[in-house]
Amino acid sequence: MLTIGKLGQAAGVKVPTIRYYEQIGLLPEAERSAGNQRLYSRKALDRLTFVRHARELGFTLDAIRDLLSLSDHPDQPCAAADAIAKAQLAEIEKRLARLASLKVELKRMVAQCAGGSIADCRVIEVLGNHSLCAAEHGPRESEGDS
Amino acid sequence: MLTIGKLGQAAGVKVPTIRYYEQIGLLPEAERSAGNQRLYSRKALDRLTFVRHARELGFTLDAIRDLLSLSDHPDQPCAAADAIAKAQLAEIEKRLARLASLKVELKRMVAQCAGGSIADCRVIEVLGNHSLCAAEHGPRESEGDS
DNA sequence: CTAATGTCTATAGCCACTGTAGCTTCAAGA
DNA sequence: TCTTGAAGCTACAGTGGCTATAGACATTAG
Structure with missing residues (x-):
């Protein structure tokens, strides 16, 4: 489990940006530690990396939202x-x-x-x-x- | 003297955008008619056209502000x-x-x-x-x- | 144990507009 | 002259995608 700072470093995304993504529902709400700090799994890192990469390619957050929901249903046609x-x-x-x-x-x-x-x-x-x-x-x- | 709508049409700039430019001080405050409506001179049209054109070329409003103040002092070196x-x-x-x-x-x-x-x-x-x-x-x- | 760093929430600001609401003014037609 | 509809007015909220700030709490290294 990673704290938000480590996650940000690993994915190349700033901490406030991660919180912003959670706020607008692009990322699911993170688990919390006993002290109320966000904790992230490896899967969360993959997801955030996906987002960052798509942003770098110029996709809007709306488009990314769609892509994410597609990747959550891998059986459908692409x-x-x-x-x-x-x-x-x-x-x-x-x-x-x-x-x-x-x-x-x-x-x-x-x-x-x-x-x-x-x-x-x-x-x-x-x-x-x-x-x-x-x-x-x-x-x-x-x-x-x- | 042009009303704001005619000015906008002539310069290719939307009416709210013109008011916005005035608000942020990019354009000087316009004269007003008896009924408090903005009136613009030919010179104002030139200035707004300049702004629109520079925007089309991707200049920021700050850069345009500088360019405008330069064009107001034509004796200085370019x-x-x-x-x-x-x-x-x-x-x-x-x-x-x-x-x-x-x-x-x-x-x-x-x-x-x-x-x-x-x-x-x-x-x-x-x-x-x-x-x-x-x-x-x-x-x-x-x-x-x- | 303490000090430094990291994280928390909430809120405001950035750019360059655009849209809304609710009013007043103006120009043209009957 | 009256009426109607378009155009104008102000003030404020919203857009996208963050970024910055303030002040409080958590964690970790020494």
């Missing part, structure tokens, strides 16, 4: 898990495309800065005048990265 | 604006690299799904077992895109 992963892949590809076009535009902007005064600064100018953009950004979607 | 844009570019390149490696791993995961049952599902398996990863994700940073 089409649902596959679908979640595919949706995630599509999301990431969308973001990649968007970031790539932002990068092009930013590069252009930065490259054109001749080091003069603000009045002649392309950075400021391009930001103020959309018609100077290279790329079309397409419709708005969520786009608030990070 | 090194600062250039630095902000370069920092933003570096950020975006980091995110691009990260997303690209996530994409590789997700693709591998999805490709290996043979359509069997959860018990054999690579998606679930890979998520649970870090040693099955292809890519190294590097240290944690912010990584919470979109």
Whole structure:
């Protein structure tokens, strides 16, 4: 049995984050020691590692909740898990495309800065005048990265 | 003079967002009509367009605040604006690299799904077992895109 | 036994908005 | 002129995914 700190270290997740996951029902309530401290089994570590890894891959907590409940029923077909992963892949590809076009535009902007005064600064100018953009950004979607 | 709705349409920014920008001091307080409704000048439209465009490029509101104050002093050298844009570019390149490696791993995961049952599902398996990863994700940073 | 570290709860804050409720103001049509 | 419906107003709560703080209790090493 691990205390929350050891668990966090082992899984690479911060302690408050573990408590947060429990609070929102992503992890089951932990057993408690005589002194009311959380105790975790090896299985709990696996589960948390799964969560961390999925988070690293950009899955939302909701998607992870679904994946966890799927992995709790290993006899069912894996089409649902596959679908979640595919949706995630599509999301990431969308973001990649968007970031790539932002990068092009930013590069252009930065490259054109001749080091003069603000009045002649392309950075400021391009930001103020959309018609100077290279790329079309397409419709708005969520786009608030990070 | 434009009402807030027209301004929003013209700049491509939602009305509550404009009020929010005013509230946090990113935009100056708007003039008011006799009936207490906000009125905006052409200049305000330019400023808001600048903000929207910078947001689309992924600048934080703090960075935009700096850029705006730079553009309010056009006689100074543009090194600062250039630095902000370069920092933003570096950020975006980091995110691009990260997303690209996530994409590789997700693709591998999805490709290996043979359509069997959860018990054999690579998606679930890979998520649970870090040693099955292809890519190294590097240290944690912010990584919470979109 | 003591001191340092770890854990507990509860609560607030972060970013950049978005949504809600309940009101007032305005512009256009009958 | 009156009415109706859209658009505006304020204030506040909620989103996602944590992170930080405060003050009390538990555990462990020396």
